[in-house]
Amino acid sequence: xxxxxxxxxxxxxxxxxxxxxxxxxxxxxxxxxxxxxxxxxxxxxxxxxxxxxxxxxxxxxxxxxxxxxxxxxxxxxxxxxxxxxxx
Numbered sequence: 001x002x003x004x005x006x007x008x009x010x011x012x013x014x015x016x017x018x019x020x021x022x023x024x025x026x027x028x029x030x031x032x033x034x035x036x037x038x039x040x041x042x043x044x045x046x047x048x049x050x051x052x053x054x055x056x057x058x059x060x061x062x063x064x065x066x067x068x069x070x071x072x073x074x075x076x077x078x079x080x081x082x083x084x085x086x087x
Contacts, residue, residue, distance in 0.1 A: 029061060029078040030085075036072045044077065055079055 032048070035041060041062060049057060059080035066073050 024059075024080060026083045027080050028083070030081045032077045032079055034074065034076045036074055038073070038075065041075045041077060 033044065035044075045057075045060065045062075048055060048060070061078045061080070063076040063078070064073055065076075
């Protein structure tokens with residue numbers, strides 16, 4: 001049994017996802033920095049938004065590796081760049 005409108009909503013969400021994936025096909029993740037300090041991650045993300053307005057924050061990824069005691073968590077911040085971007 002389906003809820004009224006559920007098929008349309010699921011199809012619309014799937015189509016939006018496919019459009020977004022096609023728009024960035026061939027792009028790659030470029031690591032900006034790595035740190036163990038979560039406050040530094042927040043500060044540098046705010047600085048990135050202010051200093052580089054050309055970077056779309058929807059194309060920024062923060063990976064978190066959770067460490068077990070006594071290892072602290074580890075953060076890696078990456079940005080999605082087009083295939084023709086120079087390094």
